[in-house]
Amino acid sequence: MNNNLPRVYANPIDKELRNNLNYHVCSTSIHDTRILESENIPRKINEIFASPNHVYKSRVRIKLLNNEEIETTIVGKTGNYLLTLNGDKVSINNIVNIDKI
Numbered sequence: 001m002n003n004n005l006p007r008v009y010a011n012p013i014d015k016e017l018r019n020n021l022n023y024h025v026c027s028t029s030i031h032d033t034r035i036l037e038s039e040n041i042p043r044k045i046n047e048i049f050a051s052p053n054h055v056y057k058s059r060v061r062i063k064l065l066n067n068e069e070i071e072t073t074i075v076g077k078t079g080n081y082l083l084t085l086n087g088d089k090v091s092i093n094n095i096v097n098i099d100k101i
Contacts, residue, residue, distance in 0.1 A: 072084045072085070
């Protein structure tokens, strides 16, 4: 085996490192709360479709951005829309909350 490997220069660290401090951001804005809730929507939709009780369709209650609530049966997902049993398309971007009934 060849022991003639080049030496590596390691720059000495002469200062205190402070790049691992914890910080928290808090906001009371309604807009920020809506964004945090909407981040969980794709996960909730995937959980509904992956549940053992979902064979072809699932009965859900959907709350939209305009405070409208819809009770419908979803059968699939395409692109950015949920497909319902009666042929409607519900935009996932407009959903604030979704719960299985």
